[in-house]
Amino acid sequence: MGLPDASGDLSSEMEVDAFRRLFPLRYFERHLSESIRPDARPLGRARDTTLALGAVASAHGSALAKIGSTTMLAAIKMEVMTPFNRVTGRRLHWPAEAAPVISKQLSDTISSSGMINLKELSLVSGKAAWMAYLDIYCLDADGALFDAALLSAVAAFSHLQIPIVSLNDDGKIELISEEDDGAKLEVEPVNKEKRKLTLSSIPFSLTCILHKNYILADPTAEEESIMETAVTVVLDSSSRLVSFYKPGGPVLAHTSAVQDCVALTRQRVKELQNILDETLSGMEID
Template sequence: MAAGTEATAAGGLTGEIQVEAYRRLFPLGFLERHIRESVRPDARRPDGARPTTVALGAVSSAHGSALVRLGDTAMLASIKLEVMSPSSEAPDEGSVAVEFHMPPICSPLVRPGRPAEVASVICKTLENILMSSGMLNLKELCLISGKDSWLAYLDVYCLNADGSLFDAALISAVAAFIHLEIPLVSVGDDGRVFTVGGNEGKTKYELVNIVKRNLTFTNIPFSLTCALHKDSVLVDPTAEEESIIETSVTVVLDSSDQIVSIQKPGGAVTSMATIKECISLAKDRRRKLREILMDSVEAMEAYQTD
């Protein structure tokens, strides 16, 4: 009996080794065999996204921060505010500076001293989406018109890169801005604006803003990346799937399901029917992401109340 059990275990182990060898040697064939059964290597359906979590306030030293996990992809976004002089073209507006970081620890494909090419693309796209979506009202970052305003430094760090990096980066950036709290500031005798610490009620200087506050949002952008292979649409692809499938589409929608952006970085020609399917899937995903984000806000508020 023991011998039979050992033989079964050995056979199972051999089978696992053979499957893994086939997966590495013939990755496309391995993926296609799964797709034919309407299942993916990680057991998801083609239209299924990975589990997503949002934790607000992950960085205590930042004015706003969020840690997001999208499957095994992890993003940390933090915002630091600094007082600056506004431009003459927009004297009553603040500004936002975006940086996206991919340190070598996030992926074996990222080498020390060699910035990943995708990092600059994600950084530029992220900045464009945050501005063009109408999520941020830069007038809310104004302190004294024509004299002082806030410059928000948004840094997004990829802690683990396992696919759909832009989706995770956008969620973390949005969550960090939602968590952002504008600090109290006063004007000193020299006319310079400075932030007020914990003794704000005891300051001898008049406060510019009476209470700490959060920003207001009307249109919050959410995105969904779909990998396209023949007639199949794979939602929220992993790094393994992205390395196999060359064609992908990223759809960005706002709170009203209006299209903010559709990006297709190369790959095969895609039919309009497939694009419409991606948009439909993005609408479903937007609603779920909004629920996740609102749940994280409620969890933070409940924690602060306790």
């Protein structure tokens, strides 16, 4: 009796899988009508999220962010250079069609949030300042790429330690190596010990898919591919609206949908802030 039952279950699973591939939208809508998604999440719930700091030993700050299967690795390298308008450089390593769009989103978000106090990057007024190069690698792309990229960047800046530098005899800034870190220095350091940036108004984001009367938080790649209206809300840690992105799709007919997305983002910001705080606390204990 057990074998026929097992074969029947297998046959049923194959039929469901075939239906999902042939009629993906109908497959998802059957789940949505019961206020659940194929991965068993409620519509407004984001996927499990984890952070790991110090993932790249050669970087001055780094973090690995994982939202569901979507995985981003962010690494920051600091260089001393003559001050100019841009204080960060961004290099994104993932599919070419996504990189320019998300790079601009990240640039706008980090700048408009006011997370980084530019005065903290100054070494010698008008002569030398820190340049932060932010590299983000997409290790797994399964939806909500911007959310994971922003989280990895924020965590990397939270982990960042600015190196010790000094002025040489020619008045130029020199980076002090790890070997010289504890040694007696012949020249006075510009900053005497490694230091962290003071971050404020930290931005977090949540991408939502809008489909008919449904709102799906933190969509997977499959959900994004079959439901065309997506919005990304960015709030800072004080729930201030930093930005609102809607890359395409139909015009939003009801402001209530936007308000609902903002409300979901507000809840998500609290979750992400707690995850970041707990991860940083764990690093301090270690």
